[in-house]
Amino acid sequence: MVVIDASWGHWLGLLKAPLFHIGGSPVDSIGLISSGVMMLVGIALARRARRLFLESVAPRFHLHTATAHTVATLLFYGLLVVTALIFLSILGITLTNLAVVAGAMSVGIGFGLQNIANNFVSGLILLFDRAIKVGDFVELESGLKGRITQIKVRSTVILTNDGVEVIVPNSHLISNQVVNWTLSDEMRRLLVPFSVAYGSDIHRLRRIMLEQVPVRLPIVVQDDPERPPRLWFSAMGDSSLDFTLVLWIKAEAATRMGGSLSECLFVVHDLLIEHGFEIPFPQQDLHIRTLPAGVVLAPEGVGGG
Template identity: 40%
Template sequence: MDNIEDLEGFVLFAIGRTPVTLGGVVTGLVIIVAGFLAARIARMAIERLRGRTRHGQAALYIVEKLITYGMVIVAFVIGVTTIGINLSSLAVFAGAVGVGIGLGLQGVVKEFVSGLVLIFDRVLNVGDYVELEDGKRGLVQEIGPRAVRVRTNDNIDLVVPNSKFIEGPVVNWTLHNRGRRIHIPFSVAYGSDREKVREVVLEAARSVPFTQPETDTERTQVWLVGFGESGLNFELLVWPTLEAVKRPAAMHAAYTWAIADALECAGIEVPFPQMDVRLRSLFGHEGDDALTALRLDHPKAATRRGHAPNPITTNDAAEDLARPLPPPDEPVMEREPHSAGSRAP
C-alpha cells in the first residue's frame, strides 16, 4: 500500500507550479487508451446497425463520426487533465512554438476540416458513385478524417485527400439516388431505313433487363446526330437503373452488344471505311456519255424531279426540345443511399 502511495506521489517534473506525478501519467494514459477503445467499439456497433437497415444511412454515418470523434476528444482532454497538465498553462508554450507546429500540421488540419464539411454538407456520401477530375470513377467507401476512399469497379481503392472534393470539380453520378441518361453512339450505312433503325434499336434497348420503365420525362429515344464519312451517326438515349449506372463500362458494352445484335438480325448494314471515286470525263466524254463509251450499265439517279418524297419519320430530338424544361429540384432534407454504396449531362 505504501509502495502505491509512493508511486502516485513520485513527481516526474513540473509544468509551472503544477507537479506531474507518475501515478497521474499512468492514470491519464489509461483514460486516453480507454477512450480510443470505446470509440472503436461504438464505431463497430454503428456500422453493424447500418448494415442491417436500408433507411437513415446518411444520418447514421454522421452520428458515427460525431460519437467517435467526440469520445476521442473528451478522453484526450480528461486524460491530459488527469496527468496534471493544465491546458490553460499551455497557452504560452503554444504561442512560442505554435507557428512552427501550425506550418507542419496545416495540411492535416486542412484535410480534417474538409472531411467534416463533406460529412455535414451531404453532397458526397458513402455509396455515391463519383467521377474525379482526372477521369477515375468509383464507389465512395469511406469519408475519413484525412481522405476519401473510393473503390473502382476493378476493385482498386483510391485514397483521395478530402480537400480534392472541396476545391476541384467532382461529378456525382448518383446524387439524391437518381438515375441518369446515357448516350450510346452507333452508325449505320447510308441508304438504311431510318425509321426501321429507330424501331429495332428501341426494341433492343427496352429488352435489356436494367433499362428503367419509361415515363413522361424519362424516355428511351434514338437520335440522328450527324452524317459521317461512311454512314449515318445515331445515338441511343436510355435511362438505366441506378445499380447499372455504377458500372458504366459494363453498361455501355451491354447496350452496344444489344444494338449490334438488333441491326444484324434486321439486315441493317453497319458502315465500314470506304472511298467513292467519281468519273467526270473519259475520252472526251462526261457523265452518262462516258459510261456509254465504256459500254457499262449504270443506274439512273434515284432522285428525279417530281419523285415522291420519303414519308416523314419520327424525330425524337425535335419532340424533346418542344417540351418545356422540368422545374428545379425541390430541396432534399435527407438522402438515403443504398447500403451497397447530378445527373450527368
C-alpha cells in the first residue's frame, strides 16, 4: 500500500510539474489536458448551437435566410471566444499575462498573419454590412457566378450552377468589384433575339409575341405595369428583320440565365411556326455581267445530277 501511494504521489508530482511558462504563469500537464478537453467540448457545443439555431430557432421566428446565417455565425464565434477565455483561465493565464505575450509577438503576427487578419476583418464587414449575404447570387470580376451558401470569418463559399463549391477569401469580396444580382430585387431582364423574313406582318408578330409568350412561360413576370413584356425592332439585316423580345423573369429563373433563354427560344420558335412566319437564313443573289469566252450557261433546270 505504501508503494502504491508513493508511486501515485510520484506521478501526481510529475503531472503538476510546470512544463513551461507563459507570461510568468506556469503551465502543468493537468492544466494542459483539462484545457484541451474544455476546448474540444466548447467547439462541439458552438457547432451544435449554430446548427440548432438554423434548424429550429430561425424557422420558428420566420427569420430571413441571410439574417439567420449572420446571427448563427456571430453566435458560433462568440461561443468560441468564451471557450478560449475559459481555456486560458484553466491554464492559469490571466489577460494581463496574455497581453504581455501578445505584445511581444505582435510584430511577428503582423507580418506572418497579415492575410488572415485581413480576411477576418473583411468577414466581419460582410456580416454587418450585408451588401453581400447568404442566399445572394453574385458575379465576381473573374467571371465566377454562383449563390453564396456560407460567409465565414475567413472565407465565403459560393455554389455555382454546375454544383461546384468555390471558396473565396473575404478580402477579395471587399477589395474587388462584385455584381450582386439579388441585392434589392431578384427579378432579372432577359433579352431574347430572333428574326423573321422580309415581307412578314411585323404588327401581327408584335401582338402574338406580347400576348402569348408570357402565357406559355411560367417564369415570366406578369401583371406588373412597371415591367411589361416588350418587343424591340432591332435591325433590318441583310436577310432578315431582327427583333429582341424583352422579358422580366422571376427569381427562381434569374440565376440560370442560359436555361431561361433556352426555354424562351423554344416558345418563340413554336409560335413562329404555328402562325406561319418564315424563319430566314442568310442568302445571297449572284449577278453575272460578263462571262469568259467559251463559257455557256446551262438553261434553267438543267444540271448535273
